[in-house]
Amino acid sequence: MHPTRLPAALAAIALTASLASTLAGTATAATGAGPAQPVPPGHGRSLALAAADKAADSGLDGLRHGTDEELVRTAVTPWAGGLYYAAYQRTYKGLPVAGGDAVVVSDSAGKVREVAAAPAPAIRLSTRAAVSSAAALATAKAQLAGVESASSPELTVLLKGAKPVLTWHTLVVGRTAEGLPSSLDTYVDARTGKVARATDKILHADGRGYHNGNVTIDTAASSMTDPNRSGFRCGGQNGSAYTGTPPWGNGTANDLVTACVDIMYAAQRESDMLKQWFGYNGQNGQGGMVPARAGLNEVNAYYDGTKTTYGHNQNGTMQLTGIDVVAHEYGHEIFDKTPGSSGSSNENGGMNESTGDIFGALTEHFANNPNDTPDYTVGEKLNFLGDNKPIRYMYNPSLAGDPNCYPQLNSGTEVHAAAGPQNHWFYLLAEGSNPGGGKPASPICSGGPSSVTGIGIQKAGKIFMGALLMKTSSWNHLAARKATLSSAKNTYGSAECNAVKTAWNAVGVPAQSGETDCGGTTTPDFSLALNPASGSVQPGASVTSTVNTTTTGGSAQTVQLSASGAPSGVTVSFSPSSVTSGGSSTMTVQVAAGTANGTYPITVTGKGSATHTVTYRLAVGTTTPPTGCADTEYTYEGSLTDGQAEAQPDGSYYYSPASGTHVGCLRGPAGADFDLYLQKWNGSGWADVAVGGTESADEDITYNGTAGYYRYVVHAYSGSGAYTLGLTAP
16 A cells, blocks of 8 residues: 555645636535535635646646646745746656746636746657666766765656657766866766766856854754754855854854854845745745855855855955855755756856846845945955956946847857846846936946836845746746746736836847736736546547636637647537637537547637637547446546546535545556545645555545545556546445
């Protein structure tokens, strides 16, 4: 028995689309008439995630995925105005896919607001590796002269351009032949044994340092371990936290315990800033951050995916542990741990660097430490180049020889220089082109507006943070423009949205198709979803699905429905053929006798003021729902593909008015491994009360429980096909 193997994304099915529709009134329970269905606490989150999951399952627009692919929800971040950002990773036959990831923004009314998806070709390849994981690990390690650590290789499908490649994925941390620190995110081709892609998470030449004076930091009583932020500690190069008792350090420039005071102060202020200004839970989004190491005997500071490390300045006169240094390095963790992680392109690397600079400036302004007056320069106290000048100027990147404007970038632009356009955009958004008050003026690129008016650094930062939550692995300046416009409109309104647009225009990032309309009125729009999104049928029979529409912007509108991609012998009809958004239609898929067995994707299109698509996965010739649950009171049928799960009865739940015995009988397809979970609402969420988790297709559950709300979740742990669920309730 394996009672804990239901994936988090599936266990989190809180309210399905059919359940969402019951919240306005009384649902039909398995036991017949009874009390009205509950509106559980937190139902806004549940409605939002149900809408996002249904959009992912239905393949809405850019969420389209093939027969053997799934979009698995990996993270949820609540945001202002009742919004939720749900991140999804693509999988293929159960393997993670690097690329093709997506984010769905939905609201507490159960509406999908935005979809951001990295491009993904149709995936068709063998998942059998010709190269062993041990051989792949040896190849990955051979890239470095010295290896400190390496993660266990995981079989992964890498989307390399338009081509899927079966690879072994590992992170190798160590030193290059030149002695430089390196953290190589590596994919080794599982067929040829060659490195398919390796991206260094460490971006060098980023060092500056000064002391913050006498400050208060959070530590344990006898070690420099943060008791409030998981994973965070500071110590020397061996990775152990420094021990002792407060007050920590002696305040001198090269004392390493003092360096850790500076590191912990800056990192904790950044964490506080994220929570207090943006409502975001720490650098990793889960209330913590990676540990820190001081005392590197190099002119460098870096983040490698597992830790941050800090060395000394060029002259060896101080440690590189100033606010903007530390916040910059932990800004890389924010970029790494938000959806899409760190991409592989040079442009993406430049935006990663800019993200570090932006969070350095934000943290300086939040801390407002008199020893480091808030500014928009990088390394201004380091004397990094020996000329007492900063190494980057966010308000005018050209002062350090970096490009101010997006059209100046090319594929060979060095990553720190490539931070220029986004840094320039952020300053213009926060402060404007002529802010006054002793703040520097900022130039505007050719073809831009005559001037830009800033909205303040806190608003600018929250808009930027919201955009990072829509980041995918294909992140670039064009995607950032769309995401920040969406974030501004959703978080604040049309004035801030227009300010974002003006700032992007000022640095030469052009308008994009489908970007948010910043006008005071809402652009009419709608979304589509299928319930269910897949079905099994024998030749000569038919299967149905409900096409649900939702008004997501403006007034309700007429949506014309059509289908394409059906194989020979299959016809698709809709009743009615057009609906007013907010309504639904029944789609009937008729399969003629003699239709070839197989699995087919059918594209369902809704056309109104905009056009949206979803994908229905039709399996022809699979087994009919199995029998064997005739003794139960109620019977439900369904069909699942490998890794999917769904709630029953009919995507909803039922009310049991008295204590007694609940009986669940699951009969799944031969050769598959289906699991059955009985869950009860505990006042704040669904909790497993009985599990049928044997390694077979059939499961039986008997549970004696008190009155309350219950549901079953059927999970296709492995294999696909039709199933029958029988249940009896007291």
